Amino acid sequence: xxxxxxxxxxxxxxxxxxxLDLLRIPSVSADSKYKGDVARCAEAVKxxxxxxxCDSAEVCPTAGHPIVYGEKIVDANLPTVLVYGHYDVQxxxxxxxxxSGPFEPVIKDGKIFARGACDDKGQMFMHIKALEVMxxxxxxxxxxxxxxxxxxxxxxxxxxxFLEDNKQKLKADIVLVSDTSMISMEHPSIESGLxxxxxxxxxxxxxxxxxxxxxxxxxxxxxxxxxxxxxxxxHDENNHITIPGFYNNVTDLTxxxxxxxxxxxxxxxxxxxxxxxxxxxxxxxYTTLERTGTRPTLDVNGIWGGYIGEGAKTVLxxxxxxxxSMRLVPNQTSQEISDMFKAHFEKIAPDNVxxxxxxxxGGEPVVTPTNSHAYKAAEKAIxxxxxxxxxxxxxxxxxxxxxxxxxxxxxxxxxxGFGLDNDNIHSPNEKYDVANYYKGIExxxxxxxxxxxxx
Ligand code: BES
Ligand code: MN
Ligand code: MN
Numbered sequence: 001x002x003x004x005x006x007x008x009x010x011x012x013x014x015x016x017x018x019x020l021d022l023l024r025i026p027s028v029s030a031d032s033k034y035k036g037d038v039a040r041c042a043e044a045v046k047x048x049x050x051x052x053x054c055d056s057a058e059v060c061p062t063a064g065h066p067i068v069y070g071e072k073i074v075d076a077n078l079p080t081v082l083v084y085g086h087y088d089v090q091x092x093x094x095x096x097x098x099x100s101g102p103f104e105p106v107i108k109d110g111k112i113f114a115r116g117a118c119d120d121k122g123q124m125f126m127h128i129k130a131l132e133v134m135x136x137x138x139x140x141x142x143x144x145x146x147x148x149x150x151x152x153x154x155x156x157x158x159x160x161x162f163l164e165d166n167k168q169k170l171k172a173d174i175v176l177v178s179d180t181s182m183i184s185m186e187h188p189s190i191e192s193g194l195x196x197x198x199x200x201x202x203x204x205x206x207x208x209x210x211x212x213x214x215x216x217x218x219x220x221x222x223x224x225x226x227x228x229x230x231x232x233x234x235h236d237e238n239n240h241i242t243i244p245g246f247y248n249n250v251t252d253l254t255x256x257x258x259x260x261x262x263x264x265x266x267x268x269x270x271x272x273x274x275x276x277x278x279x280x281x282x283x284x285x286y287t288t289l290e291r292t293g294t295r296p297t298l299d300v301n302g303i304w305g306g307y308i309g310e311g312a313k314t315v316l317x318x319x320x321x322x323x324x325s326m327r328l329v330p331n332q333t334s335q336e337i338s339d340m341f342k343a344h345f346e347k348i349a350p351d352n353v354x355x356x357x358x359x360x361x362g363g364e365p366v367v368t369p370t371n372s373h374a375y376k377a378a379e380k381a382i383x384x385x386x387x388x389x390x391x392x393x394x395x396x397x398x399x400x401x402x403x404x405x406x407x408x409x410x411x412x413x414x415x416x417g418f419g420l421d422n423d424n425i426h427s428p429n430e431k432y433d434v435a436n437y438y439k440g441i442e443x444x445x446x447x448x449x450x451x452x453x454x455x
Pocket of ligand 3: 090119153425426
């Protein structure tokens with residue numbers, strides 16, 4: 001479409017400047033200190049939706065951070081695409097590892113460095129710009145509803161209710177999301193699945209107070225030592241998870257599916273080198289792509305207790321803590337896995353400590369169809385702008401609301417992500433390639449075009 005190309009090239013610089021402005025707003029949803037900034041970011045997104053050509057846009061308050069919603073209805077008889085994204089970001093720490101300010105975006109070597117550059121401000125903003133391109137050139141081939149939330153990084157706890165309360169308003173034919181990654185610009189790919197999540201916190205208590213580690217050491221169980229032992233026992237020598245029943249509902253891929261998955265271009269040595277590890281690790285019997293895309297996992301996200309200040313303090317601590325998450329695959333549910341974890345963790349605790357296990361937010365796994373009209377529209381869009389067939393892959397991350405789109409609204413999702421695995425999302429020096437940003441803006445209108453065409 002020449003009109004799209006022209007509009008894009010004429011507005012290229014502004015498209016980038018506007019994204020940089022959005023990245024300057026520290027919309028960290030996890031930290032209440034940023035509540036005002038999160039609200040300010042919601043307003044900015046709403047303004048952008050109006051400027052892009054929406055008929056209406058609003059900031060919808062929730063019990064937590066607001067949801068921004070806008071729509072442009074061209075014809076009630078045309079199909080409707082519901083775009084989902086999030087404007088909230090992860091905390092920036094550890095701050096000292098950033099080479100430039102997390103909320104002072106800079107462009108180096110063709111990459112935008114800032115918290116949220118890829119996850120998900122950069123990616124969701126492509127949709128606002130793509131909408132602008134279509135609206136301003138009077139070429140929007142379908143109706144667009146767009147919902148950008150502010151609590152994805154903290155578990156989307158208020159979005160489920162929003163879906164329940166707004167079923168009519170959110171009526172659509174497909175959900176389109178750019179919040180995942182692709183293999184590379186040379187090997188475009190489309191994720192056809194996301195893992196679920198069960199996130200637990202454990203507290204292990206030993207003696208009723210911190211003790212002198214010399215006076216009492218050797219005579220009283222140290223809760224940190226005990227916690228480490230308990231955690232270590234959660235994987236066996238083959239790196240299988242030892243929680244009874246954990247794999248009960250996990251189904252293996254068919255040989256054909258495994259073959260297809262492992263056909264994706266992937267270099268194990270490059271992967272390890274890029275991460276600075278000599279060797280990868282994982283469940284015996286599965287490849288790295290299978291381990292991240294199709295197998296459940298258990299990881300400690302944080303562990304603390306005792307003295308962690310400067311210098312040395314001799315102490316036998318009273319308490320030890322850990323945050324432990326499990327990534328889930330189809331047919332596992334976060335509720336069932338949380339319950340299993342709790343029961344098992346309590347059972348393996350020796351009598352010399354007490355344990356308390358609590359569950360944080362969870363999310364359900366999803367597999368999106370790769371033979372649908374919508375998937376084919378995404379495939380054709382990629383073929384058009386990349387000149388290559390996209391490879392279907394399975395993503396390792398989680399977007400809990402995707403399962404609810406299906407459950408509450410009866411809608412399937414297409415995960416049209418343009419991030420790269422090494423974009424450092426959730427890490428210091430998060431980045432998004434300017435080329436990926438522009439490519440996304442270029443590709444998205446084609447999705448709408450092909451999706452609007454009859455099956
Ligand atoms: N965009 C990510 C999820 C993602 C990243 C999926 C890369 C596939 C590839 C999302 O913002 C995220 O970080 N989700 C969290 C879960 C949430 C409940 C905090 C996650 O996966 O840890
Ligand atoms: Mn995200
Ligand atoms: Mn994220």
